[in-house]
Amino acid sequence: MSLTFTHETLPQRVIFAAGQTADRLPAEVARLGSRPMVITTRGEVLPGARHYRDVVMHVPVDVAERAREATAAEGADVLVSVGGGSATGLAKAIALTTGLPIVAVPTTYAGSEATNVWGMTDNGRKNTGADPRVLPRTVLYDAALTLGLPTELGVASGLNALAHCVDSMWAPRADPINQALAIEGARALSSGLPEIVRQPRNLQGHEQTLYGAHLAAVAFASAGSGLHHKICHVLGGMFNLPHAQTHAVVLPYVMELNSPGIPDRLTDALGPGGLARLRADVGAPRALRDHGFRETDIPAAVDAILPVVPDGNPVPVTADNLTELLRRAWAGEEPK
Template sequence: MLDRFEYNNVSPRVVFGSGTLHELPSMLQKINATSVLILCTPEQISTAETVRDLIGDAAASIYTKATMHTPVGVTDDAVQVARELGVDGIVSVGGGSTVGLGKAISIRTGLPHLCIPTTYAGSEMTPILGETEDGRKTTRRDPKILPTAVLYNVDLFSTLPVDLTIYSGINAIAHAVEALYANNRNPVIELLACEGTKALCEGLPVLQTNAQDSEARQKTVYGAWLCGMCLGNVDMALHHKLCHTLGGSFNLPHAQTHVILLPHALAYNAPAAPQAMAKLASVLPESDGDAVRGINALYRRLGIQLGLKDFGMPEKGVDEACDIALSNPYKNPRPLEHGGIRELIRRAWAGEEARQDL
């Protein structure tokens, strides 16, 4: 018998597949966008130019200053550009940094926002916006933040470097993990979380050895889409709160921070969420019924051995990050205990393997 639950579906219109980029002009018509500002990072200019050439006169300009953690100063500049050009739509091309900028512009201006993702981060499927100002990252959730439409062109993922493929894929798994023990989880989201995690666990090891394997790439993009749906429809907990704290305060790379923290946050919450851990273990290879063992095994298979110190976080930042993480209460399966959270962050800083003794 199912317990009572509430399910509210929050999702943009999605087009998914190989060779789908040619559908962009018709998608712009459907969102009534006739003059758009294309957003990208400096590294994605070539892809943005491809999009510009495809839509012709509908491309007003390309804005190339998107950067991680969505600094408010960059957003203010981009909004000014959009207003000066008089555009009636936004197209973001890239990963979470670019999608985040598109969301920030859209919520400020009301302009429709079409995403063309090139990483597995999943931000395009969420009504969540994280912005950084004065060294602090704040997050808000609003249905109006959700992009208007998403175009998954699987072919665009073929040039993503292998290490970024792995990092952003694990980032996507983190969305599913927290959805399984979210306070407002439901059976539909649990199905999406398990299916998305399974697809990513099957696809990522293949792409690591053969980045051009089209079947594995389709499976991985599909898994990331489902995991992004999870992130967009339920509340996140300890893992995502820590990632935002660390990323905004120490300017750490988004995907790598998620990768480093996931096993430790999972180990912290495991005793308080046995049903979620059992569901997760069922789709993690080599878990033997233990989700933490399974995630550790996946990391070993993928050759992941990272610590926050590898990305410039000082050891003295462990205490600062702990204090910030505990300053704003939020729902989590296990109560937030100073000693356990500090040790979690310290282990993540040092790059240690996750252990269930926090």
């Protein structure tokens, strides 16, 4: 069968350098500007630079506006995000209106640093979009910075990355190139995540997981949001659920629904026992009710998700099967 598709690759400088942030970051920032604004909740990352620490999950619009005002007052000409998806997301919100370049130093496996996707929350609704201005110009991956990540958060963040791989199988712009990246990302995550649980101070496990998370995010940026991410964006925005844990809980139920569309090569990449074995090995989050979602919230969530279900999902999504998916995820029932 002939191949017919269009694939776009995002322009980005990517550096893997474990334990070298202090040495490498100043030069990477200097390539893009001279007055950096550092977005982080960590300690002093870049000596002499202004550090902005009002970082909030899901990037509320008022938080974004305050950060933009502070950046303008500082006269900053380059943004540096150091942290998880919330720090990266806030830097993107600033770049969206200012066009300032971003140097991203991720400390979780969220993957936002490798995408041109932005997201902000307004009155309980998470709005997302894609814009070339928010794609970080440079990403510095330093696995040493993930060694202090609590294991349970690292697991949830890594499963969030795995969800990028899964969604890339059937998202609106899925193609053979981003599917290949997603398969390799799934393989790396499936080998790296159990290692960071067994040996939290083992740098190699964290490097494999960061590598897998990057590939997953690159695939996702190309393929777009599939059913899984549409569900989780609604849950996060409407009910203020924690981002990584929500993705980790919902993933097996989306795979259960879409099982007819799961390619053998994804199953092979997940290894013996598949996702069920991986979740058991790493002690994955189990139920949405453990993270603030109530059973009575399900009807409102269904009403909000149905209009944004992407075309091309392997299985038709209805109010009934979506309600059942959310009910099982709420209860933490064992996926089939």
